[in-house]
Amino acid sequence: MKIETRAAENATVISLSGEVDLRHSPNLRKTLMELMLEKRPVAVDLSRVEYIDSSGIAGLVEAYQMARKNGTLFVLVAISDPVRRVLQLARLDRVFTIAATIEDALGG
Numbered sequence: 001m002k003i004e005t006r007a008a009e010n011a012t013v014i015s016l017s018g019e020v021d022l023r024h025s026p027n028l029r030k031t032l033m034e035l036m037l038e039k040r041p042v043a044v045d046l047s048r049v050e051y052i053d054s055s056g057i058a059g060l061v062e063a064y065q066m067a068r069k070n071g072t073l074f075v076l077v078a079i080s081d082p083v084r085r086v087l088q089l090a091r092l093d094r095v096f097t098i099a100a101t102i103e104d105a106l107g108g
Contacts, residue, residue: 003031011041011073011106017048020056028056032063041073043105046083057086064096073097075105 001024004015012035020028035042044060046052060076067074075097079087087093099105 001028003028005031005035008043008102008106011043012038013043013045013077013102015045015048017050019051020049020059021051021053022055025053025055025059029059029062032059033066036063036066036070036072036074039070039072041075041106042067043073043075043077043099043102045077045102047078047080049080049083052083052086057090057092060096061092073106075099077102077105 001016001018001020006013006015014031014035016028018024032042032044042063064074076083077099078101079098084093087096097105
C-alpha cells in the first residue's frame with residue numbers, strides 16, 4: 001500500500017493505492033489519526049485501492065468517528081469497485097459520505 005498526502009484548500013487529501021490489509025492498515029490508521037488531530041477536513045481517494053479488508057475498513061471508520069466528534073468533514077472519494085463491494089456488504093456505503101471526485105468532496 002502506498003499513502004500520499006497533499007494539502008488542498010482548507011483540507012487534506014489522502015490518496016491510497018494497492019492493498020489495504022492487516023499488514024498495511026496500521027500505517028493508514030496512524031496517518032488518519034494524526035490528520036484527525038488537526039481538525040481539518042479530510043478526503044480519502046480510494047480510486048487506486050485494489051483490495052481492502054476489515055482492518056482497513058476499521059481504520060476508516062475510526063477516522064470517520066473522530067471527524068464527527070470534531071465536527072469536521074471526512075469523505076471517501078472515487079472508491080474503486082473492490083472497496084465499493086466491501087462497503088456495500090457492511091452497509092457502510094450508507095454511513096460514509098462518498099463523492100465521485102475531490103472537487104465534489106471539497107465543494108470546489
